[in-house]
Amino acid sequence: MHVEEHGDPAGLPALVLHGGPGSGSSPVLRRGFDPSRYRIICPDQRGAGRSTPAGAIAANTLADLLDDLRRLRAHLRIDRWLVVGGSWGATLALAHALDQPGAVAGLLLRNVFLARASDIHDVFAQAVRHGDPEWRILWNEARRRQCPITDVVAEVFAHGSPEHQCRMAGLWSGWEQRMATGKPAPRPDDATLQQLVRRYRVQSHYLRHGCWLRAPTLLQRCAALPAVPTLIVHGTQDLLCPPQGAQALALALQGRAILRWVPGAGHDPTHPALAAAMRQALYDYAVTQAFGGACGPVSDMRISAGAG
Known part of the structure; x- marks a missing residue:
């Protein structure tokens, strides 16, 4: 640590x-x-x-x-x-x-x-409403599999291709920045994208498990x-x-x-x-x-x- x-x-x-x-x-x-x-x-x-x-x-x-x-x-x-x-x-x-x-x-x-379960659900519901259409694809995949969207997102960051992980990390970061600041985020470079992948791998892992709470x-x-x-x-x-x-x-x-x-x-x-x-x-x-x-x-x- x-x-x-x-x-x-x-x-x-x-x-x-x-x-x-x-x-x-x-x-x-x-x-x-x-x-x-x-x-x-x-x-x-x-x-x-x-x-x-x-x-x-x-x-x-x-x-x-x-x-x-x-x-x-x-x-x-x-x-x-x-x-x-x-x-x-x-x-x-x-x-x-x-x-x-x-x-x-x-x-x-x-x-x-x-x-809370509602807090975690709302994070992704807002991403689907206000984010890139790829969030809707993940949402629909979760509905097809009858599982929480947190499962689908966590699997992308745990087992998805590097290209898919980088794309989703960029989308997640951009949406999050807009929600937090009201301003568009600058396009991340390759090194920043790799950092974001690692960040969202951990975050999606916690959200998938309800943060053990x-x-x-x-x-x-x-x-x-x-x-x-x-x-x-x-x-x-x-x-x-x-x-x-x-x-x-x-x-x-x-x-x-x-x-x-x-x-x-x-x-x-x-x-x-x-x-x-x-x-x-x-x-x-x-x-x-x-x-x-x-x-x-x-x-x-x-x-x-x-x-x-």
Whole structure:
């Protein structure tokens, strides 16, 4: 497992969990941290980023990732850390807090993905509606075989021809970028395409298995989360992880978490308002070891019609 550390070795320990699954860590994910206050720990999860073997799906499950985090914390001799994650990184952050509640000092979750069956289905349903016609071909193949589309997509990235894998990786990335930012993605070069193939091999493998969070679901498990400072930051216009998921999580936590909407922001962590909200949250935590400024009762929140 490739791990990077940044900031002050004597600072507040913060574990930064990347999304995907399979995308790998990025400097973007640590931009909001003050390196003079934090010890910033950025692992690449199994098969992702610079961890080896890249794109591997053997021995790559949620249980494996949780075991890796246990061993990483022991190796670094950290008692407790703030856990920060966005999208799938938020999913893994919640799972880690459930697995090792005593290890988590706080949770900062951006654009949460709950990995419910409906969330996973909607990812591909949107691709079929708004993506290249090849998504419709895969959808129809799944209907013909009477299996989830996740099975068909995962088989492409596990066993398909290199040409088919590259084509699907380019289509998936392009659609995902449009949904996240509203802008077309640049055409990837050959090296980038290979990275995307490895990323989506891991991601489709996790989605095929419901991220190993089917029964009980992550939302059902969250009643057992430790009582630590918890902030959910979510863009109101997120089309990839719709705001209803963040609202459901906040309601499930029954007042033990703050939900902070970021109006106009989508899924892109570089959106100025979303980045500013994360930076403020990290400053607040560094100063007080808490998150301030609740935005009102969760039940009274309203989500704009354009939020998905």
